[in-house]
Amino acid sequence: MTLDPRGSILDIRDLHVSFRTSGSPVTVLNGVTFQVARGEVLALLGESGSGKSVTAAATMGLIEQPPGSIDRGAILFDGVNLLGLSPADHRRLCGERLSLVFQDALAALNPVYPVGWQIAEVFRIHGRADRKTAALESIKLMEAVGIPAAAERAGHYPHQFSGGMCQRIMIAMAIALQPELIIADEPTTALDVTIQAQIVELLKALRARTGASLVLITHDLGLVAELADRVVVMYGGRVVEEAGVHDIFARPLHPYTQALLASQPRMDRSNAELRPIRGIPPNPAAPLTGCAFHPRCPRAEARCAQEAPADQMIAPGRRSACHFAAEMLA
Amino acid sequence: MLSAPENPEALVAATPSLAQMLWRDSLAVAALVWLAVVAVALVAGLTVLRESSVSVQLVARNLAPFDFQRDVLQWLGTDSLGRSVLARLCGAAGPALAVAFSAVGLSLVLGTGLGLLSGYFGGLAGKVILRTADMIVGFPTLLLALVVLYIFGPSVSNLVIVLAVTRMPGYVRLAHAEVMEVRERLFVDAARALGAGHTRLILTHILPIVAPTLLTLASLNLAMVMLIEAGLSFLGLGIQPPSMSWGLMVAQGRAYLAQAWWLTCFPGLAIMLTTMAFNLLASWFRTATDPQQRWRLQPRGTKT
Numbered sequence: 001m002t003l004d005p006r007g008s009i010l011d012i013r014d015l016h017v018s019f020r021t022s023g024s025p026v027t028v029l030n031g032v033t034f035q036v037a038r039g040e041v042l043a044l045l046g047e048s049g050s051g052k053s054v055t056a057a058a059t060m061g062l063i064e065q066p067p068g069s070i071d072r073g074a075i076l077f078d079g080v081n082l083l084g085l086s087p088a089d090h091r092r093l094c095g096e097r098l099s100l101v102f103q104d105a106l107a108a109l110n111p112v113y114p115v116g117w118q119i120a121e122v123f124r125i126h127g128r129a130d131r132k133t134a135a136l137e138s139i140k141l142m143e144a145v146g147i148p149a150a151a152e153r154a155g156h157y158p159h160q161f162s163g164g165m166c167q168r169i170m171i172a173m174a175i176a177l178q179p180e181l182i183i184a185d186e187p188t189t190a191l192d193v194t195i196q197a198q199i200v201e202l203l204k205a206l207r208a209r210t211g212a213s214l215v216l217i218t219h220d221l222g223l224v225a226e227l228a229d230r231v232v233v234m235y236g237g238r239v240v241e242e243a244g245v246h247d248i249f250a251r252p253l254h255p256y257t258q259a260l261l262a263s264q265p266r267m268d269r270s271n272a273e274l275r276p277i278r279g280i281p282p283n284p285a286a287p288l289t290g291c292a293f294h295p296r297c298p299r300a301e302a303r304c305a306q307e308a309p310a311d312q313m314i315a316p317g318r319r320s321a322c323h324f325a326a327e328m329l330a
Numbered sequence: 331m332l333s334a335p336e337n338p339e340a341l342v343a344a345t346p347s348l349a350q351m352l353w354r355d356s357l358a359v360a361a362l363v364w365l366a367v368v369a370v371a372l373v374a375g376l377t378v379l380r381e382s383s384v385s386v387q388l389v390a391r392n393l394a395p396f397d398f399q400r401d402v403l404q405w406l407g408t409d410s411l412g413r414s415v416l417a418r419l420c421g422a423a424g425p426a427l428a429v430a431f432s433a434v435g436l437s438l439v440l441g442t443g444l445g446l447l448s449g450y451f452g453g454l455a456g457k458v459i460l461r462t463a464d465m466i467v468g469f470p471t472l473l474l475a476l477v478v479l480y481i482f483g484p485s486v487s488n489l490v491i492v493l494a495v496t497r498m499p500g501y502v503r504l505a506h507a508e509v510m511e512v513r514e515r516l517f518v519d520a521a522r523a524l525g526a527g528h529t530r531l532i533l534t535h536i537l538p539i540v541a542p543t544l545l546t547l548a549s550l551n552l553a554m555v556m557l558i559e560a561g562l563s564f565l566g567l568g569i570q571p572p573s574m575s576w577g578l579m580v581a582q583g584r585a586y587l588a589q590a591w592w593l594t595c596f597p598g599l600a601i602m603l604t605t606m607a608f609n610l611l612a613s614w615f616r617t618a619t620d621p622q623q624r625w626r627l628q629p630r631g632t633k634t
Contacts, residue, residue, distance in 0.1 A: 060523045088527065095525035108520040112538045112621060121534075125525050157621040173524065 008035040008076075009181050009213045010059070010098075015073035017054055020066055026285045028054050030237040030292075031073070033311065036181065041207065041214045043228035043245070045221070045260075049281050051237040052217045056183045058083075060100050061090045078180070096126050099174040103186040105166035109158035115169050116142070116154025122176040141172040145202060164195035168202065175206055183215040188223060200226055221264050225249065230317075233257050236282040236292030239311065243318045253320040253328050255297045291322070299324060351618045351627035358614035361607035368423055368604055375420030379403075383421035384572060387412035392590045407592040409583070415596055422574035422597065427604075429486065429575065430555045433493035438548045441498040445505025446532050446540075450513055460506060463499035471496040471558060479567040489568055493555050504547055508540040542616040549612030553605030560601070576601050 017029040029051045036042045044052045057063050059075055059082065075082040077098060082090055094100075102108035109118055119138035123129040129137060135154070142150035145168040158166060167187060174182050184203065188196040200223060207214055216227055224231055224245065231248045233241040233256065241254035252258045259277040279296035282288060288295070294304035303323060311321045314329055322328070352358055375383065382403055388411065393400070395407035395415070403414035444463075448456035466474075475492045482488050512518065513536060521535045560577020562568035564584070569575045571582075576597040583593025617623045 062519055062522060091522075091525045091527055093525070094523055100520075100523040102516060102520055102523075104516060107516040110517040110521070110535055110539075112619075121521070121526075122524050125530065159622055170520075173520075 007037050009038045009078055010036040010215070011074075011076040012055065012059070013074045013076070015055065015058060015075065016071040017051075017058055017063065017068060018071055019068050021285070023285070025069070027071075027287065028237050028284050029058070031311075032234070032237070032239055034232045034239055034242060036213050036215055037230075038180070038213055039211050040229045041216060041227050043224040043231045044215060044217045044234060045219065045224055045231055046234035047219055047260075047281055049284070050234040052234055053185055055234075056100060056185050056215070056217055059098070059183065060094055061087065062100075092126075095122055095179070096177045097179050098181040098183070099177075099179045101167075101170050101174045101182065101184040101187050103189050105170040105190070106158055106161075106163060108170055109166060111158055114155045114157055115161065118158075119154075119169065119173050119176060122173055126177060128177060137176070138172070141176055142169070144175075145169070145172045145206075146198075147172075162195075163191050164198060167191060167195075167199055171199075171202065171206070175210065175212075178210055179212060181213045181215065183217065185217045186219075187216075188220065189218070196223075203227065221249075221261070233260070237284060238292060238321060239319075240293065240322070241318075241320045247318060253314065253318065253325050254293075254322050255299050255324075256293045259296070259298070348618060351624070352614065354627045355614045355617075357610050361610040361614075364603055364607045365611070368427070368600075368607075371420040372423040372427065375417070375423055379414075379417040379420045382414050383417035383574065385413065392586065392593075394590075395592045395596075406596055407590070409593055410586060410590070415592060418574055418579060419576070419596055419600055422576050422579055423600070425486070425569055425573055426556060426559070426575040426577065426601070429490055429493070429559050429569070430552050432490045433497065433555050433559075434548050434551050436490065436494035437497040437551070438501055438544065440494065441501025442505045442537075442540075442544055444498075445502040446509055446537065448502070449506040449509025450528070450532055450536070456506075459502060463502040466496060467499045472561065475558070475562055476565070476567060479562065484562075484567045484570055486569065486573075489559065489562065493558060496558075497551055497555060500547060500551070501544060505540060505544060508543060509536055512536050512539050542619060546612050546616060549605075549608045552608050553601070556601050556605060 012035070013033050015029050015032040016027065018025040018027040020026075032051065032055055034042070034044075044055065046052050054063070058070060059077075061082070063070065070083055073083070077093065082093070085093075109115065113121075116135060116138045119141055120129075120131070120134035123134035123137060124131070128134075139150050139154050142154060147153055147165060147168055153161075158169075161169065167190075171187075174184075187203070188199050191199060203214065204227060206212075214227070216223065218224060228245045231241075231243060231245055232239055233248070233254065235256045241248070241252065241257050243253070248257065249261065252261055256277075259275070262275045263277055265274060277296055282292050288305075290303075290305040290307055291297070291300075291309050294300040297304065301323075307323075309321045309323045309325075311319055312325060313319045314325050318329075352362070387408070390404065390408050390412040392410055393404055393408040393412075395405060398405060403416050406415040406419070408414055409418065444459050448459040474496055478492050479488055513531075518531060518535055521531055526535065556577060559568050559575065560580050563575055563578035564581030569578050571578065579597035580594050580601075583590065583597070586593050614627075618627055
């Protein structure tokens with residue numbers, strides 16, 4: 001399939017990542033390919049273990065090698081292959097042009113430094129401001145992410161903040177240098193529902209203001225519907241479907257996406273029973289032949305256990321890795 | 331400048347000053363008072379008491395302490411040559427502390443540095459560092475010190491180097507183990523994702539978490555080093571007479587243990603109180619520098 005890299009800020013191509021364990025290497029990413037256009041919100045959707053976070057870690061250069069190993073593929077950021085850069089050059093981009101928001105914000109903040117100092121650290125790492133300017137900037141950022149009494153709170157330590165406030169501080173650090181791409185790894189999973197809504201509003205507002213691209217890693221379909229422009233669905237270390245957010249909800253083309261949507265409670269269908277996806281997620285240490293989803297797939301035929309389905313472009317902006325994708329579209 | 335204040339540092343003063351926190355811990359205050367006494371004694375020993383600490387008065391041999399009719403210098407008794415124990419205690423403070431501090435400081439810095447490197451980077455170099463530390467641990471400290479000091483001759487600098495090398499493995503192993511744990515924590519990944527390099531990660535993000543544990547070990551080692559120095563001085567391989575140290579005084583007083591208990595007791599007491607003071611201060615310092623423990627040292631009712 002042909003790609004036009006000019007429009008995309010992030011272009012991941014055929015990414016293979018494996019981890020060495022006591023036994024044989026375990027392949028966790030098995031040819032992941034997707035693009036993020038400038039200014040768009042792309043949701044990376046999938047259950048635990050589908051490879052969403054590893055994709056983010058590979059982009060940010062956080063995979064330790066060994067035990068990890070990036071076996072194949074490319075991660076083009078603004079046309080530059082991040083995997084071909086020296087670690088020092090890669091680091092220069094991280095924090096400055098692309099940044100990451102972690103799921104567990106309290107654990108992602110250093111317990112021995114005040115939060116203001118930690119936000120200011122971004123400026124110091126990249127030599128963008130002297131100590132005093134950095135301290136002032138960090139207070140402004142805390143105000144921008146909606147922390148009340150920011151000037152006073154800058155001197156407080158992470159354990160003195162609630163989970164939602166810690167997440168705001170993480171977001172402040174991620175947007176400090178106005179990066180072109182922000183990856184948010186389940187930014188709301190660790191928060192309760194009302195705080196989730198506030199963080200979603202904050203992400204929306206910041207995105208509207210900065211115009212940065214956002215990769216939203218999540219398994220929360222509500223969040224996807226709220227924020228995303230486009231959705232990439234991952235399963236078992238592969239991309240199984242990609243579509244615009246409307247199409248994903250209106251007409252999912254991959255049996256996994258269909259099953260995922262069917263398993264969610266819906267307000268508009270009061271009596272409908274929830275339909276869980278039967279079976280268990282694939283074990284990356286014991287890879288299956290054929291399609292990774294076939295043991296759980298209601299449509300599976302003999303062929304699904306034999307040959308892996310190709311990742312096919314079935315309509316403009318839509319792809320699906322299922323043997324029956326074309327039939328389902330028809 | 332918007333609503334942001336002119337001086338952000340002033341706002342960080344939400345936490346009490348070190349002096350305020352010290353005042354809340356009476357044991358730490360007592361420790362500090364004792365160390366101040368030692369400091370005064372040290373200065374006096376180098377200046378006004380320099381002469382008296384070596385002046386021999388054979389008529390006043392082995393005088394018992396606490397006879398307040400006599401000269402102030404004889405209040406803590408005199409030794410077998412009639413020298414003032416008080417003056418000698420002051421004179422010995424300098425060498426004893428200098429040796430202990432330089433040996434502990436050297437082993438702390440070197441051991442921590444090597445432990446940070448082996449824990450953070452691992453690999454072959456890390457293995458070599460750890461196994462070397464194991465080899466030093468496996469060799470009896472006193473035997474190693476004896477061999478080295480016998481070959482290179484007893485001098486203060488050799489003594490410091492031997493003590494530092496034999497104490498170093500503890501710091502290497504402790505730093506290694508702590509770093510292995512801390513470097514897996516999420517905030518290290520977060521700092522890396524912001525673009526922090528190895529040097530910054532180790533020194534700014536990992537070391538402050540590890541440092542309090544290492545400083546506690548160092549304060550315990552001060553006592554240990556003073557005692558080893560005493561033992562080596564006793565064997566004639568440490569500090570050489572006419573130089574003085576508390577350990578040497580204990581050693582010299584041993585022959586008179588039955589007749590003149592004060593010759594060993596007072597320097598022994600000086601070693602004990604000083605090392606205890608360091609331990610107490612180290613424990614206070616650890617609490618004061620830990621943001622999650624600091625409230626224990628804050629005045630009641632001002633918890634933030």
